[in-house]
Amino acid sequence: MDAKAIKKALGESGLRCTPQRYAVMAFLMAHNSHPTAAEIFEAVNQMDPRSSRATTYNNLRDLVQAGLVREVAAEGRAARFDAKGMRHHHFICDRCGSVEDVEWYDVPRPALRALGKRVLRECELIFRGLCAKCAPRYASR
Amino acid sequence: MDAKAIKKALGESGLRCTPQRYAVMAFLMAHNSHPTAAEIFEAVNQMDPRSSRATTYNNLRDLVQAGLVREVAAEGRAARFDAKGMRHHHFICDRCGSVEDVEWYDVPRPALRALGKRVLRECELIFRGLCAKCAPRYASR
DNA sequence: GTATTTGCAAATCATTTGCATAAAC
DNA sequence: GTTTATGCAAATGATTTGCAAATAC
Numbered sequence: 001m002d003a004k005a006i007k008k009a010l011g012e013s014g015l016r017c018t019p020q021r022y023a024v025m026a027f028l029m030a031h032n033s034h035p036t037a038a039e040i041f042e043a044v045n046q047m048d049p050r051s052s053r054a055t056t057y058n059n060l061r062d063l064v065q066a067g068l069v070r071e072v073a074a075e076g077r078a079a080r081f082d083a084k085g086m087r088h089h090h091f092i093c094d095r096c097g098s099v100e101d102v103e104w105y106d107v108p109r110p111a112l113r114a115l116g117k118r119v120l121r122e123c124e125l126i127f128r129g130l131c132a133k134c135a136p137r138y139a140s141r
Numbered sequence: 142m143d144a145k146a147i148k149k150a151l152g153e154s155g156l157r158c159t160p161q162r163y164a165v166m167a168f169l170m171a172h173n174s175h176p177t178a179a180e181i182f183e184a185v186n187q188m189d190p191r192s193s194r195a196t197t198y199n200n201l202r203d204l205v206q207a208g209l210v211r212e213v214a215a216e217g218r219a220a221r222f223d224a225k226g227m228r229h230h231h232f233i234c235d236r237c238g239s240v241e242d243v244e245w246y247d248v249p250r251p252a253l254r255a256l257g258k259r260v261l262r263e264c265e266l267i268f269r270g271l272c273a274k275c276a277p278r279y280a281s282r
Numbered sequence: 283g284t285a286t287t288t289g290c291a292a293a294t295c296a297t298t299t300g301c302a303t304a305a306a307c
Numbered sequence: 308g309t310t311t312a313t314g315c316a317a318a319t320g321a322t323t324t325g326c327a328a329a330t331a332c
Contacts, residue, residue: 016306018312037296052314057297059312064216073214075205076322078296089252091259100259105252107266115243118232121270125252129262157286157331178322193289198322200287217297219321 002029013066020044020051021059028069028083034090034099036078072099089124093131102127143170154207161185161192162200169210169224175231175240177219213240230265234272243268 041056063069088101182197204210229242
């Protein structure tokens with residue numbers, strides 16, 4: 001379906017369309033679960049055991065640099081990734097570290113005032129708390 | 142000036158007021174530069190070479206858990222810390238990774254809707270771009 | 283006095299790198 | 308054919324942990 005689109009996007013970014021790189025990109029486009037690099041490696045390698053951990057990491061770096069993939073850093077935990085599709089914000093679970101999409105909402109002008117000489121590239125909302133799975137089991141910690 | 146306040150806050154969190162822990166907390170309260178754990182260790186140890194790297198890390202973890210310190214994760218780089226004082230948002234520089242405070246702005250209700258069964262603890266704005274120092278030198282990358 | 287914290291060095295975890303081989307363009 | 312990417316294993320960087328000795332309460 002978008003095999004061609006992926007190839008095109010990679011080409012335009014000066015990246016060759018190798019099976020390993022394609023697989024990472026396709027996987028991220030098909031899953032909005034914000035997987036970690038390790039999870040992506042597992043999944044991609046299970047379908048076609050031709051990739052290596054290092055290559056997965058290198059490809060993720062390349063894709064982030066090319067602007068095709070977004071990296072979400074969470075405290076103390078491994079980074080998580082998602083294909084840049086429709087704009088959205090993120091909800092990060094305090095308990096399990098999962099990252100979920102939250103419907104996009106334009107940050108109003110007043111919030112952008114105090115930026116001074118800084119050059120703004122993007123502005124994202126990060127919600128934190130307990131995800132729907134963890135909320136009921138709230139007890140420890 | 143707030144030596145007493147620090148001691149009190151630690152006590153209320155069930156944390157003993159050791160010189161090393163106190164030093165970390167006092168340093169964070171006196172500097173809003175969002176230092177990394179390594180920077181905090183350096184600074185604290187320079188004034189009084191009695192602490193160790195491990196203890197600094199452990200104390201930072203304890204202070205974050207106690208809710209006295211906030212941890213800011215940035216992609217690929219070391220975590221940065223700040224004492225929870227006045228509420229504020231963060232600006233993270235794409236180039237140098239520095240984290241700066243941005244005046245607080247209450248996120249309007251509409252943005253808080255799509256949260257479903259999730260339990261919201263906090264909501265923060267993350268601005269990304271080039272800091273005032275890096276903006277003029279924009280060239281490479 | 284007792285429970286917590288420290289410091290050390292070793293361990294772990296996520297991620298990157300060097301380099302020879304293989305594949306994309 | 309040339310340039311870029313791969314896979315491996317080893318390196319790095321950040322952070323954590325085990326444990327005996329020290330210290331806050």
